[in-house]
Amino acid sequence: MKQPDVIVGIGGAAGDGVASAGNTLALSVARQGQAVYAYNSYQSVIRGGHSWLRLRISAEKPVNHGDQVDALIALNQDTLDRHLQELVPGGLALYNSAKMQPGHEPPVGVQLCPLPVPDLTPAYAKLPVMQNTVAVGAVIRLMGLDFTGLESVLGSTFAKKPQVVKVNVEAAKAGYDYAAAHFLPLSAQLRPTTQQWALVTGNELFAMGAAFAGCKFYCAYPMSPATHILEWFAGHGKQLGVCVRQVEDEISVINMTIGASHMGARGMCATSGGGLALMTEAIGLSGMLETPVVVINVQRAGPSTGVPTKTEQGDLNQAFGASQGDFPRIIIAPLSMPDCFTTPALAFNLADRYQCPVIILSDLLLSEGNETVDPEQLNVEFAIERGELITAAPDGDNGREAVSGEPYLRYKDTASGISPRAVPGVPGHIHVAASDEHDEDGVLISDVYTDTVRRKKMVDKRTRKMATVFEHLPAPKLEGSIDAEVTLVGWGSTWGVISEAVERLNREGISTSHLQIKVLVPFHVTEVSAILGRSRRVVVVENNQSGQFARHLRAETGITAHGHIRKYDGEPFEPKHIVAGVKKILEEKREVVDVLSTEAGWQTEHPTGTEGDWAGRLVPAAAVIT
Amino acid sequence: MATVTAVLEVKDFKAEVPPDWCPGCGDFGVLNGLFHACAELGRRPHEVLVVSGIGCSSNLPGFFRSYGVHSLHGRALPFATGAKLANHGMTVIVTGGDGDGYGIGLNHFIQAMRRNIDITYIVMDNETYGLTTGQVSPTSETGMITKTTPHGNLEGMLNPMALALASGCGYVARGFSGQPKHLQKLYTDAIRHPGFALIDVFSPCVTFNKHNSYEWFRKRVYRLEDSRHDPNDFHAAMDAALEWGEKIPIGLFYQNRSPRPSLHSQDPGLQAGVLVDQPLGVSKEQRRKLVEEFM
Numbered sequence: 058m059k060q061p062d063v064i065v066g067i068g069g070a071a072g073d074g075v076a077s078a079g080n081t082l083a084l085s086v087a088r089q090g091q092a093v094y095a096y097n098s099y100q101s102v103i104r105g106g107h108s109w110l111r112l113r114i115s116a117e118k119p120v121n122h123g124d125q126v127d128a129l130i131a132l133n134q135d136t137l138d139r140h141l142q143e144l145v146p147g148g149l150a151l152y153n154s155a156k157m158q159p160g161h162e163p164p165v166g167v168q169l170c171p172l173p174v175p176d177l178t179p180a181y182a183k184l185p186v187m188q189n190t191v192a193v194g195a196v197i198r199l200m201g202l203d204f205t206g207l208e209s210v211l212g213s214t215f216a217k218k219p220q221v222v223k224v225n226v227e228a229a230k231a232g233y234d235y236a237a238a239h240f241l242p243l244s245a246q247l248r249p250t251t252q253q254w255a256l257v258t259g260n261e262l263f264a265m266g267a268a269f270a271g272c273k274f275y276c277a278y279p280m281s282p283a284t285h286i287l288e289w290f291a292g293h294g295k296q297l298g299v300c301v302r303q304v305e306d307e308i309s310v311i312n313m314t315i316g317a318s319h320m321g322a323r324g325m326c327a328t329s330g331g332g333l334a335l336m337t338e339a340i341g342l343s344g345m346l347e348t349p350v351v352v353i354n355v356q357r358a359g360p361s362t363g364v365p366t367k368t369e370q371g372d373l374n375q376a377f378g379a380s381q382g383d384f385p386r387i388i389i390a391p392l393s394m395p396d397c398f399t400t401p402a403l404a405f406n407l408a409d410r411y412q413c414p415v416i417i418l419s420d421l422l423l424s425e426g427n428e429t430v431d432p433e434q435l436n437v438e439f440a441i442e443r444g445e446l447i448t449a450a451p452d453g454d455n456g457r458e459a460v461s462g463e464p465y466l467r468y469k470d471t472a473s474g475i476s477p478r479a480v481p482g483v484p485g486h487i488h489v490a491a492s493d494e495h496d497e498d499g500v501l502i503s504d505v506y507t508d509t510v511r512r513k514k515m516v517d518k519r520t521r522k523m524a525t526v527f528e529h530l531p532a533p534k535l536e537g538s539i540d541a542e543v544t545l546v547g548w549g550s551t552w553g554v555i556s557e558a559v560e561r562l563n564r565e566g567i568s569t570s571h572l573q574i575k576v577l578v579p580f581h582v583t584e585v586s587a588i589l590g591r592s593r594r595v596v597v598v599e600n601n602q603s604g605q606f607a608r609h610l611r612a613e614t615g616i617t618a619h620g621h622i623r624k625y626d627g628e629p630f631e632p633k634h635i636v637a638g639v640k641k642i643l644e645e646k647r648e649v650v651d652v653l654s655t656e657a658g659w660q661t662e663h664p665t666g667t668e669g670d671w672a673g674r675l676v677p678a679a680a681v682i683t
Numbered sequence: 684m685a686t687v688t689a690v691l692e693v694k695d696f697k698a699e700v701p702p703d704w705c706p707g708c709g710d711f712g713v714l715n716g717l718f719h720a721c722a723e724l725g726r727r728p729h730e731v732l733v734v735s736g737i738g739c740s741s742n743l744p745g746f747f748r749s750y751g752v753h754s755l756h757g758r759a760l761p762f763a764t765g766a767k768l769a770n771h772g773m774t775v776i777v778t779g780g781d782g783d784g785y786g787i788g789l790n791h792f793i794q795a796m797r798r799n800i801d802i803t804y805i806v807m808d809n810e811t812y813g814l815t816t817g818q819v820s821p822t823s824e825t826g827m828i829t830k831t832t833p834h835g836n837l838e839g840m841l842n843p844m845a846l847a848l849a850s851g852c853g854y855v856a857r858g859f860s861g862q863p864k865h866l867q868k869l870y871t872d873a874i875r876h877p878g879f880a881l882i883d884v885f886s887p888c889v890t891f892n893k894h895n896s897y898e899w900f901r902k903r904v905y906r907l908e909d910s911r912h913d914p915n916d917f918h919a920a921m922d923a924a925l926e927w928g929e930k931i932p933i934g935l936f937y938q939n940r941s942p943r944p945s946l947h948s949q950d951p952g953l954q955a956g957v958l959v960d961q962p963l964g965v966s967k968e969q970r971r972k973l974v975e976e977f978m
Contacts, residue, residue: 271963316765481750489751
């Protein structure tokens, strides 16, 4: 990155206000033209435990959360003990000295910044959370930004309570001034810009993007990490005229969504892997009725309940295999948060045009991560293409007979395989849509003794629909040289982190190119084969244990990757993991490299920190590769 | 869609495909009653949507001339709920059997009543699994011998009437396919009821349930209309729901005099009218405001 960046880590127990402190900080710096990428590593607990939020801040938009910590804000002793050793030389640790003290020496070159919070704000006596406000004020000063951004955020956050604004602004200013007087600023100083930023999560972008693309029906069952899509819709359904329902389970969710879509409303639903498992049968229903549906699956670490608050790219096989039989489906994995915004529009248009299910594969990293996006990039009017949809009868139709003597055939065996779809309510197009195999007129052929010809005809008709689909799907492109020593291949959310790893590898003299796959089904076999068939060393990077994408690549193209970098510890990749993985593959001729996130320097006996004496030990810099 | 009352006849609702049920099946009576009820109500076929699940009785939409969906086993109610919310101008009727609605789909049945979606639900209750050739069902009597309970059914019977009352259903009725005229009256009242309406219909399976035959029902059923039953009295309805044995009541058990508003009339997203009639997308000004929420 050409512009300086600062990575701030904020840690505390659930309930300490990690997320809201992070949000205040992110919005404040965004209002001074700084871009942010934030990732919160948290636990499935409401109180206690450990929550660790990293915000990467720079005038140049970061595309991942980086892999070091420049400034630590410790909201409790546990955080100070865990993360002090992670700070890089020149870094600093902010903490409330009335409540905590470092348990060990900081690394060389790291500045300790104790904040005497009770002396800085009288409100602390009643409101312990004021320590967060003081620390945010201090860190903003030490990054080289001025106070106005934070002041305006505190003003709008507590807009209805002037007294609360006053107390918070005073506390933040006290922290800001105290830091100026007592601590050395960070060596990387941020420069304000005039760029405006919207601070969003991937889930919010999915919801808003879908609404802009004409979503009229949204249904879900709460499941991490997809729940915030439902919450955004619930909060905006009334003003936007979207029917938003929370219902009993994901079986009901998807059947309702298909029901609404069947009538002509654009319907979407979202869940995580366990919910997708329940939706499985109805994904085939959408395929058989040829009723469009858009399903977002926000992956989390599985199997089963798995690790509900941790990220993984482990549901690829599930998405491929959801439902019995053969039928066309489309699977798209957005590459970035801005992509989360545009993908629902693409998915709706494809679902309508091809009358089939479209699955969007996100993951916790993408969906719950916070990122700044240029607001101009979000005020977009999407093209709404509904395909061959009949929503009104031709003039003169009396509502009781077929149009112009020709009977309407819902499943007409057309050359394209796409049959014009009349929605219920339209006169003259009465039909039954059936999950059983049916003929062109919708009448069941499933109970006929044997009707091989018509059965094959209908399977072929549905299959044929996909013949033109690549015209509407962007083909993947190689970034970098085809002659590079290494070609890194990823899919979905890992685009940002791989991009940065590629930059670093090239800088270190290992020529590296990058191919990121967004459309998983159907697969761009020709384009991908043309690129990877010429690559010198193909290395697949994916956030799962068994290499689900690498297997897909081999099945579709016959190309076997030379190397694999995999991670399945619950945490997302950081650039350093991929750089180290590539080196390991090159130096040791390894085929599979698993990388692991460790808290470098300090290991704990109580990883959850939820009970008992907190015991830990200092260890040398931990290995990140196994 | 405007509600137009047209003069319609039974033949307007008869599909070209004849029913494939066994001769003597109770479902014929259910279908006939529905033809007459829809003709009487004057809703035109394209304004009616019939949704079913899977099972012998769930083949009904294929024999009924209106828009129809033959959905998944047990999932007709969620499908129909989504359809009704998307186009509440349509009359939505759900048909199915006891296995479909009270077995695999039971959760959805309770939830649909709780959320009071304006759907008429007709359950052809034959106390057996007919399409799979005679296994035990949730409404099979305790002790009943079937292919999968060769030593007798160990489980208790599900009581759909009592369950519906307890779940807040505003229209709870039971019919007998041996009395199609009576059924027709229950259907028309149920479709007119502004909210979820249940009609459980004794619909004998002449092939796989030799126990609950037409004769068995004829000996036992009596009409609540012929007794002193007050269908607006919830507690009396519950007493009637618990009656089973030598005497079994049919007819209207309960109708809420001041029913709760139906779901579509309350949903905040539907205040502008029928969902599928609304324009798609969001205005530039509205988009700008939504984006500003993140700044």
